Amino acid sequence: MLLIRLSLRNLLRQKRRNILLGSAMAIGVAILVTANSFSHGISDIMFNKIMRYVTGHVAIRFNERGGVMREIFRDKARLLEAVKGEPVIESADEAIGMFARAIGNGRSDNIVLVGVDTKKGLSEKARREVEESFRLVEGSWKDVENAAIENPVIISAEKARYLNVRRNDVIRVRFRNMFGQDQAARLTVVGIMKNDNIFMQPVVFLELPREKELLGYRPYETASLSLKIKDPQKNATALADRIHERLKPGTAVIYASAAGGAGRRPVVVLGYKSDDESKKKIAGSLKLVSGSFEKAFKKDGVIVPAGLARALGVSAGSAIGIRYARKFEKEPKEAFCHVSAVCAGSGYPGENVILMNDSGFYDLYYEDLPAGPGRGVKPYSPGENGAWSGLLAPEWVLLKRTFNTEEYRKKYQEIARNKWKGTTIDVSTMYETASDILKLESVLKIITISAVLVLFFIILLGVVNTLRMTIRERTREIGTVRAIGMQRADVRNMFILETFFLTLFSSAAGMALGFTAMRLISLLTFHPQDNPLGMLLVNGHLYFLPTFSGIAGSVLLIIAIAVITAWFPARRAANLPPAQALRHFG
């Protein structure tokens, strides 16, 4: 206690010097607090305001039949099952965006038509974030639900200006739907929004169900899924790994009945992989009875085992009628195919199995997803290690997980090269899909850390210099207190405590100064039109997000550095022999 009193009294003895040093420290702390809050603000904007809307924290993407634009998964319920029961997921939204050519009043331009689900319940926080990100200057979000208006949309102020349209005007748009068909629609402007993010200016919001209908989705089909999660930096990768594990595909099977000249029989229709290697293996394991592998390996190729061919009364070249129950429709699916090859039963994957080239098979399978095996029907399995397990078409192709943009880019190049016949499913995180945005955050953090390092260096020099001067000035005093009985450790601790209190008070003042500065800077309004850095603003203002851990950590770090720096001159002072100290003149 005595030491604390002595330390505090000593601080007051050299007011001018300590005030100057303290002020330098306080300004340093203020800069550190401000920079730290700005950096956290940027992170918050990146992860919760930009990534949230651009890619989601975790994304599950689909590409049917290798089509870049064909982002469709035919069984929405099954997908949602894979993401169910994950407490870290805040929301799972269908991410649908479509490039379109828009014609306004005498002007035309490109837009991105984005589906928005306004009927979905939002928390107050989420609603506030949406309203902060997309500030409506005319109309309301509820207007896009108005069934009495033809395709009501909300458009950015910049795009509305360019297309020369106002509220209630009509925009004609042309685009390709998911299957590549030309589609045209009339959109009615019901709202105009402002957004600081330049990349959001081409966006036109349309109600999600209408957008899905225009693009050709059926109610039970889904577009790619965008997941918003809690604490994305911590949870994104682990969550993506778990979902990836749950999405491992089985063999695609159609439980059907087939009709030939001799009647109808229950069959299992499977697709075989039509890459060169698989075709070679299939030709090696099957024994041809009639027809030819050349025909069987064409896009509409069909292989039937000899026993089934006899039972159905068909041979190579005959037509077979296939009928199966559909998963989502009441009426059964009817289709026809022609037998290209009849093979012996030995080595064949099943006595009642019809094999189709995966190209033709997926046409059937995806267009009308088959129902399950039905009551009393044994589910088909090729066996995990059976010869056919790697040759049969899977339900979908699950792409391997990647962990950075480079790997991700290579993966999508592979899709183009491999020409998958089935739907590819990719589970990715923001670290793969939006690394450029994350790099920007990293750069800003590096700038902050650099400023902090310079600051620490200045503080360190100041503390060392001040203590050296103090010790030199107070050498005789040290000799006196040592002569009257003060121990070495107490002398050392007294100097360290002086530094500690000086840093503590300076930090408190610095924090107050930092918060005042942040408040004042936040009042400034910027109008960064057409500037990408505008996306770092919230409502035109710089955004600071002070965190307790960030500020406390910074202050503790500064105190620790100051105390450690003070340790060495303090120890030198404490180690002075009292007689030598008393003789000191300086």
Added chain:
Amino acid sequence: MFKIIFALLAIVIALAPGYCAGSRVIPILDAIDANYKMKKDVSAKVSLTQQRAEQGTKIIDMTYFRRDSDDAFLITMDAPENEKGNGYLRVGDNFWMYRKNTRTFQHVNRDESIGGSDAHSEDFETRKLAELYGPVVDSSGTEKFSEEMLGKVPVYRFEIKARVNDVDYPRQIFWTRRDNNLLLKQESYSLSGTLMQTAYFLKFTEIEGRFVPVKQLFIDEFEKGNKTIVEISDIVPGKLDDKIFTKAYLENLSK
């Protein structure tokens, strides 16, 4: 752009009209398909004059080589200057885009836009018209088929709708000559029923007993003021050297 060229070169109308009981539309579609599969290789010069409402006129020249026996074709760009040397090569399922500046080949995805145009890789797939489209019938089950005059030419007018969902236009109206089934006019509609494009086949030339439309006019009905005129010249049917349909050939052209 390329979509137009390809459609143009693919449509080689037969002289003799076919006949099929029941449908009057299907025989015409079958006739188009029967002549779609070219028996010989072919090369031609193609010139496109694109007029855009806000961008003026642009002329694109290219040379086209086609061989149906292995589903191959090659397009080399001759003009404008900034495109000269670039090209597109397709052999079977593989479709590459070549850029002379970087001397690189890039795989083109099935539904990827080609060269910023409205064409996609899937537009180049040689699928039969009769498999893609069928006749439109009214409520009484009768085909929408009529006899009309297109100017002074007697024509059949009929509507067709897509049987599959991955074609550009879900519904089209054809005007074909009554005497030889030549396609003279074609209207293409979007899924919502909006007229998107009208094509006029203005001039034909006879090559080895087949009529090839050597001048066509495509009018963009959606964005008024946009139109494209396609002219084909120097059509040479006959065996093409295997080396033409290779990456090396495309690379050597730009050296």
